[in-house]
Amino acid sequence: VTEKITIALDAMGGDHGVSVVVPAAIAYLKEHPNQRLILVGGEEAIRQYLPDSKVPDNLSIHAASQEVGMNELPSQALRKKKDSSMRVALDLVKAGMADACVSAGNTGALMATARFVLKMLPNVDRPAIITALPAVNGRTWMLDLGANVDCSAEHLFQFAVMGSELVTVIDGIAAPKVGLLNIGQEEIKGNEQVKGAHELLRHTSLNYMGYVEGDDIYLNEEVDIVVTDGFIGNIALKTSEGVAKMIRSNLKEEFSRNILTKLSALIALPVLKGLGRRIDPRRYNGASLLGLRGVVVKSHGGTDALGYAHAIDIAAKAVRSDIAARIEAGVSKHLSDQRATA
Amino acid sequence: VTEKITIALDAMGGDHGVSVVVPAAIAYLKEHPNQRLILVGGEEAIRQYLPDSKVPDNLSIHAASQEVGMNELPSQALRKKKDSSMRVALDLVKAGMADACVSAGNTGALMATARFVLKMLPNVDRPAIITALPAVNGRTWMLDLGANVDCSAEHLFQFAVMGSELVTVIDGIAAPKVGLLNIGQEEIKGNEQVKGAHELLRHTSLNYMGYVEGDDIYLNEEVDIVVTDGFIGNIALKTSEGVAKMIRSNLKEEFSRNILTKLSALIALPVLKGLGRRIDPRRYNGASLLGLRGVVVKSHGGTDALGYAHAIDIAAKAVRSDIAARIEAGVSKHLSDQRATA
Numbered sequence: 001v002t003e004k005i006t007i008a009l010d011a012m013g014g015d016h017g018v019s020v021v022v023p024a025a026i027a028y029l030k031e032h033p034n035q036r037l038i039l040v041g042g043e044e045a046i047r048q049y050l051p052d053s054k055v056p057d058n059l060s061i062h063a064a065s066q067e068v069g070m071n072e073l074p075s076q077a078l079r080k081k082k083d084s085s086m087r088v089a090l091d092l093v094k095a096g097m098a099d100a101c102v103s104a105g106n107t108g109a110l111m112a113t114a115r116f117v118l119k120m121l122p123n124v125d126r127p128a129i130i131t132a133l134p135a136v137n138g139r140t141w142m143l144d145l146g147a148n149v150d151c152s153a154e155h156l157f158q159f160a161v162m163g164s165e166l167v168t169v170i171d172g173i174a175a176p177k178v179g180l181l182n183i184g185q186e187e188i189k190g191n192e193q194v195k196g197a198h199e200l201l202r203h204t205s206l207n208y209m210g211y212v213e214g215d216d217i218y219l220n221e222e223v224d225i226v227v228t229d230g231f232i233g234n235i236a237l238k239t240s241e242g243v244a245k246m247i248r249s250n251l252k253e254e255f256s257r258n259i260l261t262k263l264s265a266l267i268a269l270p271v272l273k274g275l276g277r278r279i280d281p282r283r284y285n286g287a288s289l290l291g292l293r294g295v296v297v298k299s300h301g302g303t304d305a306l307g308y309a310h311a312i313d314i315a316a317k318a319v320r321s322d323i324a325a326r327i328e329a330g331v332s333k334h335l336s337d338q339r340a341t342a
Numbered sequence: 343v344t345e346k347i348t349i350a351l352d353a354m355g356g357d358h359g360v361s362v363v364v365p366a367a368i369a370y371l372k373e374h375p376n377q378r379l380i381l382v383g384g385e386e387a388i389r390q391y392l393p394d395s396k397v398p399d400n401l402s403i404h405a406a407s408q409e410v411g412m413n414e415l416p417s418q419a420l421r422k423k424k425d426s427s428m429r430v431a432l433d434l435v436k437a438g439m440a441d442a443c444v445s446a447g448n449t450g451a452l453m454a455t456a457r458f459v460l461k462m463l464p465n466v467d468r469p470a471i472i473t474a475l476p477a478v479n480g481r482t483w484m485l486d487l488g489a490n491v492d493c494s495a496e497h498l499f500q501f502a503v504m505g506s507e508l509v510t511v512i513d514g515i516a517a518p519k520v521g522l523l524n525i526g527q528e529e530i531k532g533n534e535q536v537k538g539a540h541e542l543l544r545h546t547s548l549n550y551m552g553y554v555e556g557d558d559i560y561l562n563e564e565v566d567i568v569v570t571d572g573f574i575g576n577i578a579l580k581t582s583e584g585v586a587k588m589i590r591s592n593l594k595e596e597f598s599r600n601i602l603t604k605l606s607a608l609i610a611l612p613v614l615k616g617l618g619r620r621i622d623p624r625r626y627n628g629a630s631l632l633g634l635r636g637v638v639v640k641s642h643g644g645t646d647a648l649g650y651a652h653a654i655d656i657a658a659k660a661v662r663s664d665i666a667a668r669i670e671a672g673v674s675k676h677l678s679d680q681r682a683t684a
Contacts, residue, residue: 136591146525149533183488183576191491191573214580218588231533232577234525235570238556239578243585246560247621249478254616261613267606268613274596279589 004036004058005319007312008098011041012067012085013105014301014308018042021104022049024308029056031309035316038062038098041085064088068105070301074112086110090117093294100295100315102286104308107146107298114289114296121328123335124291128159129230129298130166131287133240134279135220141167141176142217144230145237145287151229153196156180157338158331160197162290163225164206165330169321171224179212179223181232193229204334244279286311288318290327295319346378346400347661349654350431350440353383354409355447356643356650360384363446364391366650371398373651377658380404380440383427406430410447412643416454428452432459435636442637442657444628446650449488449640456631456638463670465677466633470501471572471640472508473629475582476621477562483509483518484559486572487579487629493571495538498522499680500673502539504632505567506548507672511663513566521554521565523574535571546676586621628653630660632669637661 011021018041025037036058039046043063066084068077081087086105092098094117103110111127120127130143143163148155160178167176180201182194194211201208209223214236216222228236251272255265265272277283281300285307289296295318299311353363360383367379378400381388385405408426410419423429428447434440436459445452453469462469472485485505490497502520509518522543524536536553543550551565556578558564570578593614597607607614619625623642627649631638637660641653 134588136588149525181577183491183573183580214577214582215584215587217581218584228577231525232574235523235556235574235578236581238525239559239581240556240585242557242560243582244589245557246476246478247586247589247617250617250620251613254613254620255610257613257616264606264609264613268597268610271593271596271599271603271606271610274599275589275592278592278596 004034005100005316006036006038006098007315007319008038008040008062008089008092008101009312010086010089010101010103010105011039011046012064013103014299014303015070015104016302018045018049020303020305020308022046024305024312025059026051026056027305028309028312029059032316033058036060037312038089038092040064040089040092041067062088062092068109070106072106072109074106074108077106077109078112078116087113087117090114090296093296094118099319100297102297102299102308102311102315104299104301104303104311110296110298111289114292114294118292118294118296121291121293121324121331123331124158124162124327125155127289127291128162129287130163130290132284133217134284135218137220139284140217140220140224140226142226142228142233142236143290144228144233146230146234148230150231151193153193153200156193156197156227156229157200158291160201160206160208160225160227161204161331161334162327163227165327166288166290166318166323167225169323169326170317173224175207176224177207177209177222178225178227179209179216181226181228181236182211182213184211184213197227200338203338205337206334241281282307282310284310286314288314288323290323293324295323346376347442347658348378348380348440349657349661350380350382350404350434350443351654352428352431352443352445352447353381353388354406354427355445356641356645357412357446358644358646360387360391362645362647362650364388366647366654367401368393368398369647370651370654371401374658375400378402379654380431380434382406382431382434383409404430404434410451412448414448414451416448416450419448419451420454420458429455429459432456432638435638436460441661442639444639444641444650444653444657446641446643446645446653452638452640453631456634456636460634460636460638463633463635463666463673465673466500466504466669467497468500469631469633470504471629472505472632474626475559476626477560479562481626482559482562482568483566484568484570484575484578485632486570486575488572488576490572492573493535495535495542498535498539498569498571499542500633502543502548502550502567502569503546503673503676504669505569507669508630508632508660508665509567511665511668512659515566517549518566519549519551519564520567520569521551521558523568523570523578524553524555526553526555539569542680545680547679548676583623624649624652626652628656630656630665635666637665
């Protein structure tokens with residue numbers, strides 16, 4: 001880790017590319033003048049969004065001639081896009097010229113390319129994606145979120161260990177409570193992978209709480225970390241977005257019903273704004289790819305500059321806490337615990 | 343179908359048993375004097391909640407000496423509880439003494455017992471649970487919700503056909519739009535079962551829209567029916583409950599912040615009540631078990647009399663529309679369509 005943290009940004013990635021990434025980088029450096037950012041991508045495109053005045057010294061451009069499409073097959077991106085902004089940003093991390101990479105691009109391509117370029121930590125089979133979610137009592141972390149469709153019990157076990165290490169570091173909780181997402185707390189329920197992971201987790205020194213259900217994610221009473229496979233994690237996340245959108249739309253409709261309700265909307269505005277702030281997805285933007293030999297953060301593809309800057313901040317925190325080394329040590333410790341007692 | 347619809351109620355089932363089921367039955371019959379209800383369970387317990395005055399002629403008691411516990415293993419319930427209120431209520435349907443059964447009891451036991459007593463329709467392997475959910479534009483139906491943990495492509499296909507028949511009858515939509523829950527609309531994503539079901543569904547005359555994501559459940563723009571396996575369906579449902587609870591709790595906290603926000607809460611009360619009504623789970627209570635030779639409706643275990651009465655109403659509607667025969671015909675038609683084009 002260099003003294004000044006340097007983060008490489010995939011400037012072309014995401015739904016809005018340079019129009020979000022470049023302003024986010026400038027805003028971020030205003031708040032964090034001691035860090036360095038490298039914008040990776042088409043020089044011309046990037047310069048369009050740079051101020052005409054002097055560009056700060058700690059912001060540089062690194063050229064890359066290609067872009068990975070949002071719907072491109074990961075295997076295609078890996079084979080044919082060797083000079084993509086995503087790939088080059090990861091290469092900079094590999095080469096030690098950057099401490100971390102942030103991308104809002106194609107998740108599957110980012111997973112595959114990061115894995116190829118940076119390699120996995122020992123004893124970790126696959127990278128997992130983790131993010132924090134707002135909850136009634138604080139916040140809850142969930143992984144995996146989209147990367148791994150068919151997960152074995154061992155994969156779920158590794159996710160639990162990696163999540164536990166990250167949350168210890170980021171939230172400063174010594175032994176974060178880990179739960180396994182299932183369809184009921186009774187031991188009889190669940191599919192084979194979940195039951196297998198339950199057996200593995202019971203034999204570690206993790207603070208394992210057993211099975212949790214979908215509503216526990218947003219209550220944060222039982223757990224700090226919810227572990228599930230990437231298919232279910234992604235569906236839980238998208239379903240949550242759907243519910244929040246529906247409630248927002250319903251509130252809007254109810255408040256615009258007549259002149260009296262419109263008036264009450266004006267009066268309730270500070271409250272509604274407070275609510276909006278609490279569940280603002282931009283404040284939670286930035287999902288970490290765990291299990292790699294390096295720090296990679298995925299920003300939501302559709303976020304704005306505020307959300308993107310938050311993802312940069314997540315990456316900086318992960319670098320400062322040397323998360324990859326922590327995970328490597330944690331996985332090795334918990335694996336040997338588990339072997340000793342199994 | 344008798345002229346007067348008769349519904350057998352598992353009076354002992356659910357978190358609150360007779361204290362909810364009996365008042366719900368009385369309230370329901372006030373609104374629907376032309377129907378008949380049979381309260382199945384412990385006579386003494388039931389009578390405690392009956393009015394001292396005359397009990398209506400169309401409400402009767404049918405004794406059953408046992409109860410199925412909420413956490414009892416389905417196989418245990420099936421073997422050892424042959425005189426349970428749940429089993430006897432289903433026996434009444436089998437014997438033609440009732441047209442439908444409603445239970446708020448143990449879901450797994452209800453599935454297993456209903457399957458054993460009533461048997462499956464031809465070409466349907468497993469019962470599925472379906473319910474309507476509130477959405478921005480109307481409502482969306484989702485199945486399966488908890489019964490089937492490991493589903494094959496064929497199971498998902500059967501769920502789609504059964505859901506389509508039910509929604510046609512209940513909502514009067516000639517060709518309801520069916521979507522398959524996945525983690526992205528691109529054809530490359532998803533697990534093997536989902537991909538297989540996608541292939542099967544493409545070769546039917548169902549109004550199949552392809553893959554949908556979690557947020558589509560609550561938007562009801564792309565689809566009327568969302569098909570998924572019981573594990574994911576249950577998690578999506580519970581996660582949704584969690585988000586709604588969190589937003590409710592946040593709103594409460596924001597509104598009670600100070601005297602001004604408390605005042606604005608008073609002013610916004612009609613709006614908040616309107617919102618509450620729209621997403622009130624009691625108004626959506628009553629999930630149908632599809633695929634059986636008979637009508638069985640599962641009420642939420644924790645609902646109150648208002649919610650339970652809604653589940654009785656769902657059962658009455660299913661009986662009136664002869665849903666089992668419709669599903670039998672539908673499955674057979676779509677299977678032969680699919681075989682012809684495959």
